[in-house]
Amino acid sequence: MVLSAAFHLLSDYRVDLFQVAEKEFGKNIPEKCRIGIKGEGYNGGVVFPQKEIKSWIELRCKIMKQIN
Numbered sequence: 001m002v003l004s005a006a007f008h009l010l011s012d013y014r015v016d017l018f019q020v021a022e023k024e025f026g027k028n029i030p031e032k033c034r035i036g037i038k039g040e041g042y043n044g045g046v047v048f049p050q051k052e053i054k055s056w057i058e059l060r061c062k063i064m065k066q067i068n
Contacts, residue, residue, distance in 0.1 A: 017067045024048055033068050036061030 021029045025048075036047045036056045047059050056064040 017065055020046060021048075021067060024051070029068065031068055032066060035065045035067065037063040037065075 017035055018029070020035060021033050024046075025033070030050050034049050034056065036049055036059055037044055038047060038059060038061045039045050040062075044062075047056075047061065049056050049059060049061075049064075052059060
């Protein structure tokens, strides 16, 4: 599901970001949760800068979304 979210975000489709964050963090979603997408198409990936302790630029994200 998370890889599907990356593809959909890169293709400008609608994605339920809360559902993506819940898959990663369960019920403990950070207050200012950021979701980064790196790569292209099916080679894209979802990263969480807070979890990686790096900026979205260091993670080479093409898209950064914030929820909460």
